[in-house]
Amino acid sequence: MIDFDEALERTKGEERALLIGNGFSAEYFNYRNLLDNSGLAVGSPVREIFNILGTVDFEAVIRALEGAVVVEQGYRNYAHASEIMLHAQMVREALVKAVNATHPIHRQDLGFQYTSSANFLANFCTVFSLNYDLLLYWVNLEKCRLADGFGLGESEGYFRGPFIEGAYCNLYNLHGGLHLFETDDGGIIKALDTGMGVIATISDTIINKRRLPLYVAEGTSSQKMRKINSVAYLRYCYDTLRWNSCSIFVYGHSADENDAHIYRAIFGSKAKHLYFGVYKPNPEKINIFDGLLSKYQKTVGSHLEYTFFDSETAKVWNA
Numbered sequence: 001m002i003d004f005d006e007a008l009e010r011t012k013g014e015e016r017a018l019l020i021g022n023g024f025s026a027e028y029f030n031y032r033n034l035l036d037n038s039g040l041a042v043g044s045p046v047r048e049i050f051n052i053l054g055t056v057d058f059e060a061v062i063r064a065l066e067g068a069v070v071v072e073q074g075y076r077n078y079a080h081a082s083e084i085m086l087h088a089q090m091v092r093e094a095l096v097k098a099v100n101a102t103h104p105i106h107r108q109d110l111g112f113q114y115t116s117s118a119n120f121l122a123n124f125c126t127v128f129s130l131n132y133d134l135l136l137y138w139v140n141l142e143k144c145r146l147a148d149g150f151g152l153g154e155s156e157g158y159f160r161g162p163f164i165e166g167a168y169c170n171l172y173n174l175h176g177g178l179h180l181f182e183t184d185d186g187g188i189i190k191a192l193d194t195g196m197g198v199i200a201t202i203s204d205t206i207i208n209k210r211r212l213p214l215y216v217a218e219g220t221s222s223q224k225m226r227k228i229n230s231v232a233y234l235r236y237c238y239d240t241l242r243w244n245s246c247s248i249f250v251y252g253h254s255a256d257e258n259d260a261h262i263y264r265a266i267f268g269s270k271a272k273h274l275y276f277g278v279y280k281p282n283p284e285k286i287n288i289f290d291g292l293l294s295k296y297q298k299t300v301g302s303h304l305e306y307t308f309f310d311s312e313t314a315k316v317w318n319a
Helices: 004-010 045-053 058-074 078-102 115-121 135-143 198-207 221-230 232-243 257-267 283-299
Strands: 016-020 126-129 154-156 159-161 171-173 176-182 188-191 213-215 247-251 274-278 306-310
Touching: 004 306, 045 058, 045 078, 058 078, 078 198, 115 135, 126 232, 171 176, 171 232, 176 198, 176 232, 188 198, 198 213, 221 232, 221 257, 232 257, 257 283, 274 283, 283 306
Parallel strands: 016 126, 016 247, 126 171, 247 274, 274 306
Antiparallel strands: 154 159, 159 188, 176 188, 176 213
């Protein structure tokens, strides 16, 4: 166990990569998933569809409902088809409620300075995010430290895009983000803050344009990997993690099995070393994380070595 400054010293003169998980956002966003904040009553028919499908993915449930509408129309059950269509819209509205319940209307409402987090991020040439909340997006808007691959795109209305693989990029949203949307031709565009706040753009796009954000909802590693493989942007981000050859730091992530695909990519990469942050470390936690990382390491036959650092010493929000 070392502190963050020691980890930086050991990699002095090298390019570093960073992977952030929910711990990066935990001080400001504390929620298990968006479904918990949706207002959809437990035991209601719509909520039961989430349970039957074994998902917290709003898009999957909306697709199921819209498929059911087609079936009901085919059987000429038009009244029930209309009811199901209303339920699909209700799920969209529930997602908007969840986004608004877990985020302030505008980034200034968070009430903190971005300097500390921006200085932390400045230690890294490449940042990979597993979060789909807007905190990293807002930090980047304030400090403009990281290129996100939309620089060659064009601004149109409340969006900029599309993402272009050849554009300069050192910020990769491995699990998408609430500010990212997929176009009809498979391109990815990002929502902009044009004065009313990006939350307003996201909400309007979900409700009125009936497009859902591109994000990988909680689930098993195999479920997440299916979603990643189905979207070119997500696959490109994942492949970039696999191609990484820098020493990589992990901050705010538990290395749980539901993200095994991430650690297969890390241990299968050409990374020089893995520095894994542990929050409030103790021998029991270290043993657990050592067991998880060792298992991923052996699964891919990797020789990548890893070192633990105390994540609180990074002082991401309070330097």
